[in-house]
Amino acid sequence: MAGSSPRHELRVQRLTKSFGEHYALIELDATFKGGEVCALLGPNGAGKSTLMNLLSTLMTPSEGELWIDGRALSEVGARILRGRVGFVGHHTMVYGALTASENLMFFAQLYGLSHPEGLDQLVAERLEEVGLSEAARRPASGFSRGMAQRLSLARALLPDPSVLLLDEPFTGLDQEGVAQAEALILKHKARGAVIIASSHDLSVMERISDVALVLKRGRKAYSGALSAELSLAELYQRSVA
Amino acid sequence: MSSDLTVGDPPKPSKAPLFWMTLAALGMFLAHWLVFIYAPMEGTMRAVQRIFYFHLPSAWLCYLGFIMCAGSSLLYLLKQKSKHDAFALACAEVGLAFGVIVLTTGPLWARAAWGVWWKWEPRLTTMAILFLIFACYWVIRSFGGDSPPVRKFGAVLAVFGAPNIVFVHIAVTRWRGDHPNNIQLEPEMRVVLYSCLLIFIIIYALALRLRYRVHMEERTASALARELSRLGG
Amino acid sequence: MSALNERSLWRATWVIFDKDLRVELRSKETFATLGLFGAVLSFVFAFGFIGDPAVNLQVAPGVLWAGLLFVGALGVGRTFAREQDNNAFTALALSPIPRTAILAAKVLMNFILTAGTMALMTPLLALLLHLDLTPFALPLASLIGLGALGFALIGTPLAVLAVGARFPEVLLPMVTFPLVSPVLICGVRGCAALFGTAVDDDYWAWAQMILAFDLIAGLGGFFLFEWMVSE
C-alpha cells in the first residue's frame, strides 16, 4: 500500500441508518485514525452491528457519507471501498468443506492478491501467523470454534486492509489464541490500519484500545481517547447510564 | 428542529376523486344502457356475447396495468425511488382487479359459447400465466413486509414477468394456432365496445390514482413515524 | 489492490465456480439429493403414467419436463446452502468482486446440477416407460440442456434476492414456476415434436424459442443484477 502516507483514515459524517420505522444509527460523526485501535461499545441494540455493517459497506447508509482513505462512498461506489475493509463478524464465514489453506486461497484469488513467491506462500505465511499451519490441509468443518475464529481472522487480514472491523474477534479463542490475535492486531496497527473492535470482554479491549466510541440508542454517547485514570468499564457505565 | 420534519407533507385531499368517481358511476350506468339495450343481439352467441363488452376492455386494461407495473419496476430498480415502487404496486393491484374480471367472465363466456370452461388458446393461457405471475407479486408484496429487499424482489419479478408473456403467447400460438372466432363487429357494437373501453379507462385511472395515493401516504406516515422516533429518542 | 476491470468479472466467476464445484465434488450433498429426488420422481411418474407404448411416448414429454421443473426448483433452492454455513456468504459479499460474478458462478453451478440430474433421470425414465430414446439422444439433450439453462437463469437471481429478503423457501418455486412457463411449454411441445406425437414435427423451432428465452433472461439478469443487490 501507499508508502508515502502510511496512515489510513476512516471518516463518517451524519451517518444514519433506518429500518422501517425506526433508526438504528442516527447522525454519527466520527473520524477513525490509522494506527489507533478504537473500542466500539454499547448495550445491545445500540447500533454497533449496524455501524459495523455500514462501515464494511454491507449496508448502504440511509443518509450521510463515509470516506475511507479520503475516498467517498457515494463517489467511488461500494465495490472499491469494500476491498479495503477486513471484517470479522459474529459468524466465522469459513467454508466447512474446504481446507484452511483452500479457504484463504479462495479469498486471495477473489481479492486479486499477489505475492513474489506465489499465492501458496502468502497463504502459508498467513496461516502461520494465526497458528494454523498444522491444520492447513484439514477441512474447516472439523475445526473447533477457536480454530475457525483464527481462520476468520486470517481471512480478514489477508488483503492487508486499510480498515479492520472486528466484531467480537476473541470469541472461542483460548489464552494463546487471544495473545496471538492481540499481537496480530498490534502488528496491523503499527502498519497504520484503522482498527475498530467491539467486544464484551472489556479487559482485553482495555489492553489494546487507544480510543473509544460508545453508542447508545443509535447515537454517540462518548467518543475520545482513553486515559490511565478512566478505565473502559467505568467510562462505559458512565456514558450509558 | 422543525426542519427535521419535512418528510413531505401529504397533498391535501382534493375533490377530484369525487368528481371522477361520479363520472365513473354515471359512466357505468351509461355502459349498462349501451350494453343491454343499445347493442344489437349477436347472431350465434346471443346474450352471452354481451359479456364481451366488459371482458375485452378489462383484458386490455389488465395488460396495461401489468406493463405499467413492469415499467415502473424497472425505473425503481435503476433509480431506487420509492415513488416508482409505490406506483408499480398500485399498477399491479389495479391490473389484478381487472385480471379477476377477465378470468371470471372469460370462462363464463367460454362455457356458453364453446361448451368448455377453459380452452388452451393463446390469449387465455397468456392472460392466466400473466395473472399468476402478478398474483405472486402481490402475495409477496402483501405478506413479505415493506423492506427494500422485498421491494426489489417484487420489481425483479415484474420486470422478468411482463416480457415473459411475449414468449408464452408465441409458444401457445404455435402450439394451438386456432384463433377464436373473430367476431365481426357491427357499427353499433363497435360504438358500445369503445364507449365501454372509455368508461373502463376512467375507472382504471381512478382506481390507480387512489391506490397510488394510498401507498404514498402510507409511506409518508411511516417516514413521519420514523422521524418522530428519532426526535423523541 | 488489483485493477478491477472486466477481466476480473470472468476471473472472479471462475474462482467462485471452481470453489463451488470443489465443495460439491467433496461433499456431493446437493448432487446426491437431486439424483435421489430425480430417481424417486421417475418412479412416481412411471407408476402414474405407464401404459401401452404409444401412450408412454405421448406422456413422456410432460413427465420429463415436470421432472426438470421439480429438480430445477430443488436445485435452485439449494443455491445458497453452500454459502449459509457459518454465514460465508457475507465474506463473499464483502470481497471486491462484481456482484454479477456471484450470479454467473451460481447460474453455472445450478445449470450443471440440473442438467446432470436430468442426464441421469432421462435414461431412467426411458427405461421405466419402455421407451427407446436413443434416436433422439442429441436433440433431446439440447432441448433439456437449454431448458435447464433457462431455469437456472431465471431461478438463480430470484434465489439470490430471496436470501436478502429473508423469504421462506416455499415462496421460491411459487415465483419461479410461472416465470419459466414459456420454457416449459416450448420444452414439452418440442419433445412431442421430436417424438412424433404432435402434428408439428419441427422440434428445432421450439429449441430456438427456448434459446431466445435464455438469451433474453440471461441478458436481463446480468444487466440488472448490480441494481438488484445494491443494498
Place this chain on the structure above:
Amino acid sequence: MSHLPPPHPLDDTHRKELLVSDLTPLGRVARALIATLSLCCGLLSVSYADIPPNRPKASSEVPIIGPDPIAKDTPSSAEPVTAPATGSVDAVKAREPSASELAKEERLEELRYKHLWIAYSIVWLVIFMFIRSTWKRSEAVASRLDELKGRVKRLEAQRSSEEG
C-alpha cells in the same frame, strides 16, 4: 447477512400507539381471505348456474315426443353447445327432434342469460370492492397521518417551551 437490530424500547411504545389505525398483518390476512372467498363464491355461483343444462328437468316444458335415444342423450351430455346440426343423423332422423332442439336452444338461451348476469355482477362486485377497500385504507392512513402530525406539533411545542 446483516442483522436487523432489535427495536428500541422507545420505538416499541410509539409503535403500539401507531398500530391502532394501521393496517395490521391481521387486516392483510382478512383482506386476502375476503378476496379468496369472493373468488370462490363467484366460481361456486358459476358452477351452480351450470347445472341446469345437464339436468333433463328443464326439458319438461316441452315434452319430448317419441322415444328418441339421440334426442335424450344429447341434453344429458355435458355439451350444451348446439352446433346447429351435430350430426347429419339428427337432421335426417326426424321432424320430432326439432321440438327437442327447440328445448335445447331454450335451455342454452337460459344459460347464456344466466352467465351474462353472473359475469355482469362479478364486474360490478370487483370494481366496487376494489374502490371500497382502497377508500377504507386511504381513510385509515389519513387518520394515522393526522395523529402523527398532532404528535409532531405537540413535540415541537414542548421543545419550544423548553427552549424559551
